[in-house]
Amino acid sequence: MADIVISDLSKMYGGKRVLDRVAMHIVDGEFIAVLGPSGCGKTTLLRLLAGFETPDEGTIQLGGRVVSSREANVPPEKRNIGIVFQNYALWPHMSVADNVGYALKIAGVNSQERLQRSREALSVVGMENLAERAPSDLSGGQRQRVALARCLAAKPSVMLLDEPLANLDVHLRAAMENEFVRFHRHTGATMVYITHDQSEAMALADRIAVIDRGRLVQFDRPRDLYREPQSEMVARFIGNGQVLPVRDVRPEAEAAIVSIFGKDHRVRARRSEQVRSSAKLSVHTSAMRLAQPGDDGFAGKVERVIYRGNHSQVDFIATADPALQLTLHAPADVAIPADDTIQVCIRDGWVIPAAA
Numbered sequence: 373m374a375d376i377v378i379s380d381l382s383k384m385y386g387g388k389r390v391l392d393r394v395a396m397h398i399v400d401g402e403f404i405a406v407l408g409p410s411g412c413g414k415t416t417l418l419r420l421l422a423g424f425e426t427p428d429e430g431t432i433q434l435g436g437r438v439v440s441s442r443e444a445n446v447p448p449e450k451r452n453i454g455i456v457f458q459n460y461a462l463w464p465h466m467s468v469a470d471n472v473g474y475a476l477k478i479a480g481v482n483s484q485e486r487l488q489r490s491r492e493a494l495s496v497v498g499m500e501n502l503a504e505r506a507p508s509d510l511s512g513g514q515r516q517r518v519a520l521a522r523c524l525a526a527k528p529s530v531m532l533l534d535e536p537l538a539n540l541d542v543h544l545r546a547a548m549e550n551e552f553v554r555f556h557r558h559t560g561a562t563m564v565y566i567t568h569d570q571s572e573a574m575a576l577a578d579r580i581a582v583i584d585r586g587r588l589v590q591f592d593r594p595r596d597l598y599r600e601p602q603s604e605m606v607a608r609f610i611g612n613g614q615v616l617p618v619r620d621v622r623p624e625a626e627a628a629i630v631s632i633f634g635k636d637h638r639v640r641a642r643r644s645e646q647v648r649s650s651a652k653l654s655v656h657t658s659a660m661r662l663a664q665p666g667d668d669g670f671a672g673k674v675e676r677v678i679y680r681g682n683h684s685q686v687d688f689i690a691t692a693d694p695a696l697q698l699t700l701h702a703p704a705d706v707a708i709p710a711d712d713t714i715q716v717c718i719r720d721g722w723v724i725p726a727a728a
């Protein structure tokens with residue numbers, strides 16, 4: 373069993389609380405992403421999980437055993453954890469196969485088993501034909517695959533991946549995303565994937581932990597994060613979400629009537645939503661459109677229109693609130709001059725629980 377239980381975990385650096393009472397339970401075999409803006413504490417969490425750092429408060433349990441606490445720290449090599457960093461750190465003077473088998477050699481695995489496990493691992497990542505190559509003769513994606521195979525050969529029950537695609541170009545990233553999914557299916561390992569790229573996290577993870585300034589602000593399935601953000605930070609961070617001020621929240625079962633710039637709309641809300649005079653609404657770009665004749669919309673002034681191939685991106689400012697910059701997607705062939713006034717219709721929104 374490789375479930376991970378993190379309880380009230382805090383880490384200080386020079387008096388600053390970099391991780392603040394983080395608590396989460398990662399289920400055995402789950403693929404989770406840790407997502408958050410630069411400097412929020414993602415790598416610190418990974419270093420604590422790996423055993424490179426000791427917490428100031430709280431504990432980490434791996435498979436039911438406390439491995440990190442203020443009093444005791446099981447060293448990294450005793451945690452059965454594999455780690456893949458963004459710089460692949462392959463030994464340049466060793467072949468691909470030797471790179472993959474090196475850790476096994478150090479661990480005293482005999483040469484026959486070493487060969488067998490290295491071969492298997494390389495075949496999982498589709499690199500068995502390049503076993504004798506030197507790392508310098510591989511592409512970035514291939515090197516990252518070798519780094520994955522090296523991890524795999526050690527048969528870890530938990531894999532930590534720290535922005536493993538950060539150095540790859542956009543096409544390779546897509547190919548490697550598939551590779552990670554395949555890898556996860558094959559190994560059944562518990563995967564913890566650190567990234568600041570929310571589309572990568574959405575594509576890969578069963579659940580995403582969003583961290584903001586050292587705090588875990590939401591830990592949910594991608595769909596729930598997207599549709600039901602619990603705070604304004606998550607609403608803005610996930611899927612280019614936009615946030616609108618609304619007034620006069622009147623809850624109905626799992627919905628609410630809210631006033632958007634003086635007009636009533638029915639939107640989604642949590643079951644326990646309260647009557648309140650003001651709130652914030654999470655609205656995705658795809659949930660806004662140009663109003664049709666007869667629609668009840670609000671007015672906006674167009675700032676610019678960008679042709680994006682399958683749609684046109686319309687950036688505009690709400691006439692009733694000039695500080696509010698918004699974006700909607702219109703048909704690709706739409707012809708709207710800048711400074712024009714448009715009417716905008718909202719088709720779907722979510723009343724953010726923790727924002728007034």
Ligand SMILES: Nc1ncnc2c1ncn2[C@@H]1O[C@H](COP(=O)(O)OP(=O)(O)OP(=O)(O)O)[C@@H](O)[C@H]1O
Binds near residue numbers: 385386411412413417
């Ligand atoms: N060894 C250290 N000593 C002092 N401060 C540190 C140390 N390591 C990290 N920090 C600080 O802790 C905070 C969190 O850093 P961390 O590297 O965990 O963030 P991150 O979310 O991984 O950021 P990024 O996405 O930019 O890599 C930052 O303010 C960083 O400057």
